[in-house]
Amino acid sequence: MKGIGTSGLILNEKLLFEHSAAGRKGxxxxxxxxxxxxxPQELVRDEIPGFPELSEVDVVRHFTRLSTWxxxxxxxxxxxxxxxxKYNPKVNETAARLPGLAQLHPATxxxxxxxxxxxxxxxxxxxxxxxxFAALTLQPAAGSHGELTGMLMIRAWHEAxxxxxxxxxxxxxxxxxxxxxxxxxxxxxxPIAGTGGVLSAARVAALMDEDVAALMVTNPNTLGLFEAxxxxxxxxxxxxxxxxxxxxxxxxALMGIARPADMGIDVMHFxxxxxxxxxxxxxxxxxxxxxxxxxxxxxxxxxVVVRDADNYRLDDDxxxxxxxxxxxxxxxxxMLRAYAYxxxxxxxxxxxxxxxxxxxxxxxxxxxxxxxxxxYQGRSLHEVVFSDKNLANDCHTLDLAKRLIDYGYHPPxxxxxxxxxxxxxxxPTETESKEVxxxxxxAMLAIAAEAQDNPALLHAAPVRTKVQRLDETGxxxxxxxxxxx
Amino acid sequence: MEFPDELQYTEDHEWVLVEDDSVTVGxxxxxxxxxxxxxxxxxxxxxxxxxxxxxxxxxxSVKAVSDIYAPVSGEVIEINAALTDEPEVVNSSPxxxxxxxxxxxxxxxxxxxxxxxxxxxxxxxxx
Numbered sequence: 001m002k003g004i005g006t007s008g009l010i011l012n013e014k015l016l017f018e019h020s021a022a023g024r025k026g027x028x029x030x031x032x033x034x035x036x037x038x039x040p041q042e043l044v045r046d047e048i049p050g051f052p053e054l055s056e057v058d059v060v061r062h063f064t065r066l067s068t069w070x071x072x073x074x075x076x077x078x079x080x081x082x083x084x085x086k087y088n089p090k091v092n093e094t095a096a097r098l099p100g101l102a103q104l105h106p107a108t109x110x111x112x113x114x115x116x117x118x119x120x121x122x123x124x125x126x127x128x129x130x131x132x133f134a135a136l137t138l139q140p141a142a143g144s145h146g147e148l149t150g151m152l153m154i155r156a157w158h159e160a161x162x163x164x165x166x167x168x169x170x171x172x173x174x175x176x177x178x179x180x181x182x183x184x185x186x187x188x189x190x191p192i193a194g195t196g197g198v199l200s201a202a203r204v205a206a207l208m209d210e211d212v213a214a215l216m217v218t219n220p221n222t223l224g225l226f227e228a229x230x231x232x233x234x235x236x237x238x239x240x241x242x243x244x245x246x247x248x249x250x251x252x253a254l255m256g257i258a259r260p261a262d263m264g265i266d267v268m269h270f271x272x273x274x275x276x277x278x279x280x281x282x283x284x285x286x287x288x289x290x291x292x293x294x295x296x297x298x299x300x301x302x303x304v305v306v307r308d309a310d311n312y313r314l315d316d317d318x319x320x321x322x323x324x325x326x327x328x329x330x331x332x333x334x335m336l337r338a339y340a341y342x343x344x345x346x347x348x349x350x351x352x353x354x355x356x357x358x359x360x361x362x363x364x365x366x367x368x369x370x371x372x373x374x375x376y377q378g379r380s381l382h383e384v385v386f387s388d389k390n391l392a393n394d395c396h397t398l399d400l401a402k403r404l405i406d407y408g409y410h411p412p413x414x415x416x417x418x419x420x421x422x423x424x425x426x427x428p429t430e431t432e433s434k435e436v437x438x439x440x441x442x443a444m445l446a447i448a449a450e451a452q453d454n455p456a457l458l459h460a461a462p463v464r465t466k467v468q469r470l471d472e473t474g475x476x477x478x479x480x481x482x483x484x485x
Numbered sequence: 486m487e488f489p490d491e492l493q494y495t496e497d498h499e500w501v502l503v504e505d506d507s508v509t510v511g512x513x514x515x516x517x518x519x520x521x522x523x524x525x526x527x528x529x530x531x532x533x534x535x536x537x538x539x540x541x542x543x544x545x546s547v548k549a550v551s552d553i554y555a556p557v558s559g560e561v562i563e564i565n566a567a568l569t570d571e572p573e574v575v576n577s578s579p580x581x582x583x584x585x586x587x588x589x590x591x592x593x594x595x596x597x598x599x600x601x602x603x604x605x606x607x608x609x610x611x612x
Contacts, residue, residue: 176550398547415548421519472547476524477572 003443004076005408007464013065017483020052026059050485069466071410077436081383081413081425082175082222084252084274091344092277092337101336106328110313117312120305120329123339124289127270130342130350131251132261133291137300138335139326143249146269146288147181147216152322153267153292153299154214154243155185160299160320161241165213171199173221173417175247187213194419197223197376201232208240218247219260222417222425223376224361224383226253234264243267243296251275252429253358253382256351266293276338287334301325356430357382360437364426367441371448375420382429388422391448393455397422400447402469403461407443486609487514489580493596494605497554500580501599508557508588512544514579515609520546523575526568528585533561535588537595542585544575553585557595563587 054062072078078085096102104116124136140146151168158164168182171192179189190212192203204215215237219227227233234244246260246268252275254260260268272278272287280286292300302321303314314329345353358381365374365384373389388397401411401424413425428437450457462468492500498516502509517523525545535541540552541561564586568574575583590596600608 418549418551473522473524476522476545476547 003407003409003446004439005406005464010068010466011065013062015483016052016054016059016062017050017485019054019058019062022053024053024055024058026054026056050483076408076410077428077432077440078410079412079426079428079440080410081224081385081427082249082416083280083413084249084271084382084427084429085280085410086252086274086277086429087431088277088279088337089341089344092340095340096333096336102333104332106332111311114312116332117305117314119339120332120335121307121312123335123342124305126339126342127289127291129347130255130259131248131268131270131291132259133268134261134294135297135300135304136289136291137304137325138287138289139301139324139330140269140288140290141326141331142286143247143269143271143274143288144177144181145325146271146290147177147245147247148184149288149301149322149325150245150267150269150290150292151181151185151187151214151216153290153296154245155187156299156320156322157243157296158213165242166211168213169204169207169215171217171221172419173197173223174216174218175222175249178216178218178247182214182216194221197221197225197378197419198227199229199233201229201236204233205236208236208242210240212237212240212242214243214245214266216245216247217265218250219263219265220250220253220381220383222250223378223385223419224250224253224380224425224427225376225378226381230263230265238264249274250382253354255354256347257354261291261293267291267296272334272338277341278334278337285331285334287331287338289330303329305329353430354382357428360428360430360432361426363434363437364428364441367438368444371445372424383425383427385417385420386424386426387420388424391458392452395451395455395458397424399451399455399458399461400424400444403447403450403458404443405462406464407447409440409443486518487580488602488606488609490602492580493556493599493601494608495554495556495600496608499554499556501556502584503596503599506589507562508559508590509584510553510556510586510588511579511584512553512575513605513609516544517576517579517583520544520551521548522546523572526572526575526585528564528566528568529561531561531564535559535561535586537592545572555588556599557588557590558592559588559590561586562589 073085073087120138127136140149155164166188167190168187169190169192170178171194173194182189190207192207219230221227237244243266246265248268248270269288269290273280298320299322301324302318303316306315361380361382361384365380372386375387397414401414404411415423416425417423492502494500498513500511500513523544523546527543529541535555537555537558539555541555542553544551544553565584
């Protein structure tokens with residue numbers, strides 16, 4: 001079997017609770033040089049039953065061993081569609097760890113934090129230039145948080161016009177967070193079916209009325225297809241007094257090539273952790289800045305970083321603001337990494353990144369479309385969505401994904417978008433070399449052949465990992481959420 | 486794939502059993518097969534009103550979370566609470582044990598839009 005996955009010595013590791021030994025500890029205090037006192041009884045903590053007692057080396061080995069079971073963009077190819085798992089350059093980490101930035105206290109007076117404010121202002125300017133929007137907030141801490149922020153601004157704008165409206169239109173290819181964000185803002189979600197995987201202005205027009213507050217689109221959409229009628233669609237929505245929200249998850253296909261504001265979009269969130277090479281982390285911290293047109297600028301969360309003649313300051317005097325969306329100023333460390341990335345790449349570099357992201361996805365498509373079913377044939381941008389229709393012998397998307405693990409790859413996104421039955425959604429990003437992509441395609445083709453010749457390999461996969469096929473159904477139906485000894 | 490003749494169907498893959506004063510609703514064999522292992526079912530409370538074409542509940546599988554749509558408007562008069570503890574019967578017995586809700590219909594004219602077994606089978610073959 002070719003591929004980068006092999007088996008080797010993987011150290012086992014118990015739970016911390018199972019390492020515990022009574023009286024063991026990981027600290028040593030200096031000898032007491034003041035009189036001992038007895039604290040009031042009500043301040044003394046009860047013993048915590050079962051709390052693990054460990055030495056320093058127990059804890060270090062525990063987490064180091066667990067880290068060796070991990071798989072990330074620093075260990076290998078991670079083609080998780082819609083997530084843009086690009087490599088995160090280490091120079092960004094260096095920038096974010098500079099002591100003057102890393103140790104800056106959030107309550108530092110503005111006059112002593114001019115450098116930090118200047119960097120935030122610079123990032124706002126760069127994102128505005130990339131997207132075409134008039135103004136930005138950096139506060140939201142994730143993409144979905146950006147969606148909520150954007151939809152609250154849309155609601156506030158409509159309220160300022162005299163009527164908040166009641167409905168939001170969302171295409172059937174949308175991220176699940178889109179309807180969730182709309183619903184959290186009190187809107188009824190009206191789904192729109194696509195035509196050949198994309199939205200048509202005629203269909204939007206048929207659903208558009210004076211109760212529709214906004215249309216939420218993703219462009220390119222989650223099938224990796226560019227919404228070619230986006231300008232007409234925005235015009236149709238605007239003509240009936242609605243606004244257009246864009247989920248910026250797929251901005252990596254567009255940098256330096258097309259600007260969402262020029263398409264007629266009113267509000268868009270960015271995912272710094274996708275497009276601008278900051279770590280996704282274990283579910284955070286992310287960063288989801290939101291850009292808006294001039295008409296929506298008064299509703300931005302406050303404070304907003306502004307530049308006066310000779311200094312930067314946080315502007316809190318914004319009577320129409322939706323208020324604060326995040327404590328302090330957002331995830332500052334993530335902003336620093338993204339700004340370092342943008343400044344290092346420059347305009348030409350960002351454009352090249354988007355071009356290569358699109359090229360890589362299309363190269364994968366060209367190598368695999370003869371073998372795997374491609375349900376939507378439109379020209380792919382930065383990602384490509386296959387289905388499991390052509391897999392032989394009762395092998396399905398999940399089996400393919402598990403078998404890819406044996407070959408040493410993180411599986412692509414599976415069973416999303418929902419409009420594709422058995423979806424396999426591959427987004428290689430620009431950071432992979434032709435050699436890596438070829439090896440991945442070889443593995444995909446080898447697995448398709450295995451499905452034909454030896455389907456048991458797929459049904460049993462993964463077999464080379466520390467733990468083998470997990471009972472995901474059992475875990476979801478009867479979850480065990482607590483260690484019981 | 487099994488589609489009982491005595492049932493009627495919707496384009497959203499619900500089955501409907503119309504009786505004298507109630508309408509029983511579940512999801513079809515085709516739907517459970519497409520969803521894969523069902524791990525969670527969320528149903529409305531008895532007494533809630535449902536509206537034709539609007540979601541009344543949620544089915545979650547290992548692959549996806551899907552809304553279940555009301556085939557007719559009316560009041561929920563009974564729910565199959567056992568599905569909360571045993572969502573797997575949606576896979577094993579979609580037409581019998583995994584009925585989801587009973588509705589007291591408010592507008593019998595809506596029955597005209599339900600699909601016959603032949604119409605529904607044709608729809609699943611298109612997909």
